[in-house]
Amino acid sequence: xxxxxxxxxxxxxxxxxxxxxxxxxxxxxxxxxxxxxxxxxxxxxxxxxxxxxxxxxxxxxxxxxxxxxxxxxxxxxxxxxxxxxxxxxxxxxxxxxxxxxxxxxxxxxxxxxxxxxxxxxxxxxxxxxxxxxxxxxxxxxxxxxxxxxxxxxxxxxxxxxxxxxxxxxxxxxxxxxxxxxxxxxxxxxxxxxxxxxxxxxxxxxxxxxxxxxxxxxxxxxxxxxxxxxxxxxxxxxxxxxxxxxxxxxxxxxxxxxxxxxxxxxxxxxxxxxxxxxxxxxxxxxxxxxxxxxxxxxxxxxxxxxxxxxxxxxxxxxxxxxxxxxxxxxxxx
Amino acid sequence: xxxxxxxxxxxxxxxxxxxxxxxxxxxxxxxxxxxxxxxxxxxxxxxxxxxxxxxxxxxxxxxxxxxxxxxxxxxxxxxxxxxxxxxxxxxxxxxxxxxxxxxxxxxxxxxxxxxxxxxxxxxxxxxxxxxxxxxxxxxxxxxxxxxxxxxxxxxxxxxxxxxxxxxxxxxxxxxxxxxxxxxxxxxxxxxxxxxxxxxxxxxxxxxxxxxxxxxxxxxxxxxxxxxxxxxxxxxxxxxxxxxxxxxxxxxxxxxxxxxxxxxxxxxxxxxxxxxxxxxxxxxxxxxxxxxxxxxxxxxxxxxxxxxxxxxxxxxxxxxxxxxxxxxxxxxxxxxxxxxxxxxxxxxxxxxxxxxxxxxxxxxxxxxxxxxxxxxxxxxxxxxxxxxxxxxxxxxxxxxxxxxxxxxxxxxxxxxxxxxxxxxxxxxxxxxxxxxxxxxxxxxxxxxxxxxxxxxxxxxxxxxxxxxxxxxxxxxxxxxxxxxxxxxxxxxxxxxxxxxxxxxxx
Numbered sequence: 094x095x096x097x098x099x100x101x102x103x104x105x106x107x108x109x110x111x112x113x114x115x116x117x118x119x120x121x122x123x124x125x126x127x128x129x130x131x132x133x134x135x136x137x138x139x140x141x142x143x144x145x146x147x148x149x150x151x152x153x154x155x156x157x158x159x160x161x162x163x164x165x166x167x168x169x170x171x172x173x174x175x176x177x178x179x180x181x182x183x184x185x186x187x188x189x190x191x192x193x194x195x196x197x198x199x200x201x202x203x204x205x206x207x208x209x210x211x212x213x214x215x216x217x218x219x220x221x222x223x224x225x226x227x228x229x230x231x232x233x234x235x236x237x238x239x240x241x242x243x244x245x246x247x248x249x250x251x252x253x254x255x256x257x258x259x260x261x262x263x264x265x266x267x268x269x270x271x272x273x274x275x276x277x278x279x280x281x282x283x284x285x286x287x288x289x290x291x292x293x294x295x296x297x298x299x300x301x302x303x304x305x306x307x308x309x310x311x312x313x314x315x316x317x318x319x320x321x322x323x324x325x326x327x328x329x330x331x332x333x334x335x336x337x338x339x340x341x342x343x344x345x346x347x348x349x350x351x352x353x354x355x356x357x358x359x360x361x362x363x364x365x366x367x368x369x370x371x372x373x374x375x376x377x378x379x380x381x382x383x384x385x386x387x388x389x390x391x392x393x394x395x396x397x398x399x400x401x402x403x404x405x406x407x408x409x410x411x412x413x414x415x416x417x418x419x420x421x422x423x424x425x
Numbered sequence: 426x427x428x429x430x431x432x433x434x435x436x437x438x439x440x441x442x443x444x445x446x447x448x449x450x451x452x453x454x455x456x457x458x459x460x461x462x463x464x465x466x467x468x469x470x471x472x473x474x475x476x477x478x479x480x481x482x483x484x485x486x487x488x489x490x491x492x493x494x495x496x497x498x499x500x501x502x503x504x505x506x507x508x509x510x511x512x513x514x515x516x517x518x519x520x521x522x523x524x525x526x527x528x529x530x531x532x533x534x535x536x537x538x539x540x541x542x543x544x545x546x547x548x549x550x551x552x553x554x555x556x557x558x559x560x561x562x563x564x565x566x567x568x569x570x571x572x573x574x575x576x577x578x579x580x581x582x583x584x585x586x587x588x589x590x591x592x593x594x595x596x597x598x599x600x601x602x603x604x605x606x607x608x609x610x611x612x613x614x615x616x617x618x619x620x621x622x623x624x625x626x627x628x629x630x631x632x633x634x635x636x637x638x639x640x641x642x643x644x645x646x647x648x649x650x651x652x653x654x655x656x657x658x659x660x661x662x663x664x665x666x667x668x669x670x671x672x673x674x675x676x677x678x679x680x681x682x683x684x685x686x687x688x689x690x691x692x693x694x695x696x697x698x699x700x701x702x703x704x705x706x707x708x709x710x711x712x713x714x715x716x717x718x719x720x721x722x723x724x725x726x727x728x729x730x731x732x733x734x735x736x737x738x739x740x741x742x743x744x745x746x747x748x749x750x751x752x753x754x755x756x757x758x759x760x761x762x763x764x765x766x767x768x769x770x771x772x773x774x775x776x777x778x779x780x781x782x783x784x785x786x787x788x789x790x791x792x793x794x795x796x797x798x799x800x801x802x803x804x805x806x807x808x809x810x811x812x813x814x815x816x817x818x819x820x821x822x823x824x825x826x827x828x829x830x831x832x833x834x835x836x837x838x839x840x841x842x843x844x845x846x847x848x849x850x851x852x853x854x855x856x857x858x859x860x861x862x863x864x865x866x867x868x869x870x871x872x873x874x875x876x877x878x879x880x881x882x883x884x885x886x887x888x889x890x891x892x893x894x895x896x897x898x899x900x901x902x903x904x905x906x907x908x909x910x911x912x913x914x915x916x917x918x919x920x921x922x923x924x925x926x927x928x929x930x
Contacts, residue, residue: 283788283796292783293557293774300771301839302757304790361776 097163106406107370114141114374118381125384130317134257140265146376147264148173148323148340153354153357154268154275155319158312163290163360164212164219166316168345171230173324173340175262181245181334182324190249198321204230205317209310210221225343234336244333254329257295261376264326268369271319276365285363288312292360297321346375347358353403432457433621434479434510434590441474441645443818443826451488452647454640456590456621461612463624463653464828465665466642472625473698475642476592479623480512481505493587499849508839509589513596516577519582521568523788528552528567531580553581557611565930573604577611590621597626609635627859629658635785641665665859680786685709687745688878689761689847691730694739699725701903702739705848707878712869714893715882716918722881722902724766727849731763732756732881745848759789762840766851766882768829772836775825779817782824783834786840809838830861837868845929851882866892897923 102108118138119125159166159405165365183193204226211222245251255261266285279285289419291305298305323343328334353371356363378399382392405411426910432455443448456462459661466472477483479490481499492508500504502512519528526547527534534541535549550563556807559577567575581594585590593612612622612635622819624636633638633653641648641664646665687706688884695702696821700722707713719721720907728734730741732750741750743759750756756763765771774782783806797805806820813834817827823836833853840848850869854862869892883889890895898906906921 103762120700133757183655280798282794283791285791286781286785286788286796287793290781293776294770296771299753300763300765301786302754302919303785304752306753 103320104353105367106403107355107374109339110353110403110406111374111377112369114377114381114399118377118384121381121385130260133260134262135260138380142373142380143228143265143268144259145380146373147262149328149343149346149350149375150268150369150372151271151319152343153157153321154205154271155316155370156259156344156347157351157354157356157363157365157368158275158279158288158360159219160348161288161357161360161363162214162294162309162312162376163224163315164309165346165348165358166208166320167205167220167223167311168208168230168324169316169320170221170340170344171227171234171344172201172317172320173206173232173327173343174334174336175230175237175325176201176321177297177328177339178234178243178332178336181328182237182251184245184247184250185243192248193247193250194325196251197325198318201317201319201321201324203418204319206310206322207312208317209313212313213306213309218382219238226271229410230337234334234339234348238336240336242333242335247331250325250329251332252329254331255325258275258421267326271322272369276316279365284308284311289363290421292363346370349400350375353400363377430457430459430731432456433495434612436475436479436488436489438488439475439478439485440480440489441471441483442486448484448645450645452642453463453647454647454650456623458589458619458621460614460638461622461624461636463626463639464642465625465629465632465639465661467882470642470665472642473594474645475621476594476625477511479505479590480510480592493734503713506583506587509587510592511584511590512592512594513576513579513583513585515595517572517579517580519567519575521575524560525554525567525570525578526563528578529553529563529585533580533586533926552798553585554578555722557581557614561907562768565795571604573600573607573644576600576608580611580615584615584620588620590616590623592623592625594625595627596624597628597631604630627662627857627862632661633658636754639656662859685711685876690742692740692742694736696725696728696729696734696737699734699902703904704739705897705904707876707880710873710876711799711894712873712879712881712892714889714896715880715899716884716886716889716896717899717900717922721899722921723899724851725902726899726904727763727851727880730756731761731849733763740898754789757786757843760843760846761849762786762843762847763849764833764836764840764851766855768832768836773824773832776823778826779810779815779820779822779824779835783809783820783838783842786839790843805842806838809841810835812841813838814864827862828857830864833865837865841872845877847878847880849880849882852884853881854883854885854888886918889918890915894920 124137127383128135135144147337156166156169179200180193180197183196184190194284208226209223211217212219217406240323253263279288283377287303288307290303291303294420295305327339352358353369353374354364354367356368375396376388379392383397435455439449440447452471454475463473464475469880474483478485481504483504489496491541499508520531523531528592529550535545547563554561554563557577559574561570562572567578580591586901597608611744614862615622620744624632626632628764629888636653638650639661640650641661643665663762685708688709690706692704693702701727716725725734728737732752732755735751740747748759749885750759753763780802785799786801787805790801791797810817811818815831815838818833822834822858827835853865857865865889869879869881873892881889881892893913894909895912896908896918897904897916898908900922906919908917
């Protein structure tokens with residue numbers, strides 16, 4: 094029986110990349126790994142990477158499952174904006190925070206269901222089906238906020254974005270719970286295998302008796318739920334809902350995180366934890382460039398360079414030759 | 426033809442290793458100019474690996490390829506083509522939506538001042554195809570012609586681009602009798618022109634019809650190269666299998682076998698435009714064979730039974746109870762299994778492991794929350810893989826790396842794992858070689874003896890006759906005859922299918 098080989102896991106290029114980015118950050122900014130506790134909350138650059146990376150990491154968790162089915166969800170950034178708008182408008186209108194949060198998450202689930210119906214029952218290609226909500230979603234969010242940035246002072250909503258539990262910022266706590274929960278659910282039930290089967294060959298999945306329609310609905314709905322969660326965090330962080338800018342382009346970062354994590358856009362094998370690592374690599378780069386004093390314009394260029402490097406390292410041929418060299422050296 | 430001439434291409438001591446597995450182990454092979462050399466072997470014998478090395482798709486781990494007396498190393502199939510080795514595959518890989526002429530000269534069109542000279546291309550295409558006895562409108566789309574014509578165009582293109590050695594990888598698999606004859610005319614012309622031709626097929630009679638020599642591989646090793654004038658078909662089969670064929674055609678005892686109670690019953694099941702309503706009851710321990718020509722509605726019938734297409738009338742009962750089957754998931758829940766005709770498209774999960782491919786239907790049946798743990802999966806996959814003799818280095822390897830016969834067995838194992846009531850096999854022996862063929866036939870017989878009800882669709886009459894208790898004949902999308910007892914004979918089946926032609930005339 095095969096067990097997970099931790100050593101092999103840690104030898105994956107993603108961990109090298111993360112270590113390298115962190116190392117460079119440390120060289121540029123020697124205080125990078127310093128962590129302090131103030132007012133019952135941890136502070137430091139590493140904590141900052143985790144905290145800022147949480148929204149994309151959460152999107153990536155949902156996106157991983159979607160991509161594993163050979164799909165993609167372009168609407169998650171827009172769904173973030175809708176969820177934030179719904180929560181903000183409700184609390185400013187006098188509703189309780191619990192109602193606002195529940196409504197925001199429910200709207201996220203509805204958005205996911207909408208995508209799922211387009212993909213599953215109308216059989217529209219995922220990239221087009223979710224593009225609909227990507228474009229329309231920001232409009233919907235603006236309708237909800239009536240075109241202005243709705244600010245709020247509700248302590249519970251603000252806590253979701255900026256609070257801390259046992260010193261750990263809330264976004265990190267939420268992302269960890271979701272990542273661990275989702276991983277356990279897909280691996281301890283048959284969902285993971287069935288999702289992979291649908292992603293590898295949907296026709297064969299049908300012949301094998303897998304109800305792929307229901308599975309796809311669940312996957313897109315979950316992506317919508319994750320997006321709404323992310324939207325709440327971002328809104329809580331800025332204490333307001335910005336329909337134009339909340340979650341803007343984050344769907345692309347989420348897709349990137351999944352791909353860096355090693356899940357193929359062609360569907361099939363997937364790993365939620367590795368997607369989270371992908372999201373952290375992206376955020377570590379962002380943070381590194383900011384604290385190093387380079388102008389933010391560098392950010393995108395450096396990011397693309399690092400991404401190309403990681404993808405090359407992941408390519409089967411390169412991985413194989415590296416492994417050969419590694420084992421040869423060990424023998425020598 | 427130059428007998429005893431120096432080989433045009435030669436492989437010496439070829440070794441190819443995949444992981445732990447020696448796919449080829451010191452294989453010698455040579456083709457002389459003006460010779461048709463058949464390459465035979467069971468599943469996983471190493472035929473395609475050897476061809477891929479000769480055509481540059483793989484690099485050998487040992488040994489050498491010698492072309493015209495000099496050692497060569499091809500970087501890829503294009504490089505091999507430039508050196509004179511061309512390949513034509515079973516599935517024509519040309520562009521069906523472009524004209525025949527364009528397909529022939531794609532990538533090396535004659536141009537003047539950078540402009541493609543359509544007239545010149547068409548004239549040369551006509552001239553070229555005339556050399557193959559083919560007179561067609563070269564301006565028409567390639568896709569508008571039959572597979573046989575497309576294949577001849579592919580051959581013409583390959584010969585035009587290479588010119589020394591032509592590899593034909595199962596070119597006749599999807600052709601009918603007349604088309605095969607036409608293809609063989611073309612092969613004879615090329616032989617007369619002094620090309621060395623490597624011919625891979627599963628049809629022994631075709632080997633004896635056209636080939637001069639035969640090389641047989643088994644488990645990656647060279648078993649022998651013989652002139653076909655010196656051997657009989659039995660010799661060849663024995664060399665391929667290392668044993669005598671274990672299934673005989675004398676198994677007519679089937680009809681007298683004890684039949685159990687009715688297992689599944691289909692009453693007036695049908696779908697407008699697909700299959701006319703039909704009724705059929707299958708008993709425990711019974712194999713019902715389905716005979717009929719392509720397009721007769723045999724596959725459509727199976728799809729209705731399994732809920733792949735939903736029926737617009739009729740009912741299905743299992744063990745006397747009426748069940749609703751509107752999709753495959755419901756069919757699986759009712760204990761049905763279906764090995765589809767197109768393995769690659771509808772059967773296997775190429776990227777997933779052999780283990781996962783075997784347990785997937787059982788897992789789908791158990792549902793999302795009753796997950797089989799890894800130990801249970803290993804146990805189930807291991808026992809069915811062993812029972813069906815699935816040859817894989819490791820059950821964790823992706824199933825796409827297995828040979829066609831082993832993939833078919835993996836799909837069969839998938840259904841046996843759900844402990845089915847009723848199993849539908851659509852062309853279970855298509856595209857797999859003689860050895861695996863015999864094993865599948867043996868398995869069908871064994872499953873019947875164990876009390877399963879089976880419906881087997883096959884276009885190989887000898888085979889259907891050998892294992893069926895009853896045979897239903899499909900014609901024009903309707904069930905037209907049910908044969909049993911002494912009527913289970915190829916001649917009777919052919920007559921039942923052919924009645925059609927008389928009726929229409």
